[in-house]
Amino acid sequence: MKREEVSEESKKEFSDKVNEQAGRTSKGIVLSPKSMSQAQLMSWNNDGYILIPNFLNEEDCDEMDKEVLKIINNIIPEGSAFSHAYAGDGHIAIREMKPSPNAKRIEDEISKLFRIHSKGVFNDFIHKKLLGDILEDILGPDVDCFLSQYIFKNPGAWGQPWHQDSSYFPFDREPQVAAWLATSEATLENGCLVVLPGSHKESLHEHLPDEREGSNYGYTEIKDHDFSKEIPMTLSKGDLLLFHSFLMHKSYDNNSNFRRTAMVYHFAETGTNFGDIDSPTNEWISIRGKGLND
DSSP: OOOOOOOHHHHHHHHHHHGGGTTOOOOOOOOSOSSOOHHHHHHHHHHSEEEETTOSOHHHHHHHHHHHHHHHHHHSOTTOOOOSEEEETTEEEEEOSSOOTTOOSGGGSEEEEEOOTTSHHHHHHHTOHHHHHHHHHHHOSOEEEEEEEEEOOOTTOOOOOSBOGGGGOOOSSOOOEEEEEESSOBOTTTTOEEEOTTGGGSOOOOOEEOOSTTOOTTOEEOOSSOOTTOEEEOBOTTOEEEEETTOOEEEOOOOSSSOOOEEEEEEEETTOOOOSSOOTTOOOEEEESGGGGO
16 A cells, blocks of 8 residues: 655654744633533533534434545545545545555545535534533633544554643644544544643643654653643543543553544634634634624
């Protein structure tokens, strides 16, 4: 199977850009929630995440998976020239740098699909009332979804090293909130997410280039920390994990024979300034508050 390589210079250049955010700190805890339960409030403030079991039914998870495969096969027709990234219909697909030698279809080689939260079942999800209520407790009454990514995690795919999402977001305020929906079961074997509880209280750490040969472009790694208290987040299909953008997290390799899928959204306060040039993977859509009237 054909492969592409990322130069050490490119990896260093990317991590240097990420580290422009190093040292930033986030605002304080949630004090007076309207919708969170007491247990959710304590989990968010103390650990940096909230787990909501059975948030989405299995049928809707399956529908997301089906729609993603349609998108991939529409924007990457059979016989397309080999590329690391593909764009079409407003979406961006990223290919694995180290695709499995057993890959037979294009979706077997894809790492992530970006910019899908403006349409169909993916857009329906970000307007769910319970989700919006909890996001309002954290971010305030005006909330945007600015980033979505479907993660394929095909058999043999490597995990992403320890990182903090806010290092990738050069915004004028924080935190942002990730909503990580398990659209398949997430296990130790197939590469579940792993978190370090309480690490959201720390500043943004230095992120070094991922030194693994053949690692995906954009992967960086925190190395100046003790991760011995990590917690693997084994999830059932339909479980939702909300987490703080300063929370340190990673994922394990997929050592199973099956794809481990997840639909991930990122949310921010409406009016967040992203600087002179926004990321091409971002698409700002208001889900609650004043932005809906713009």
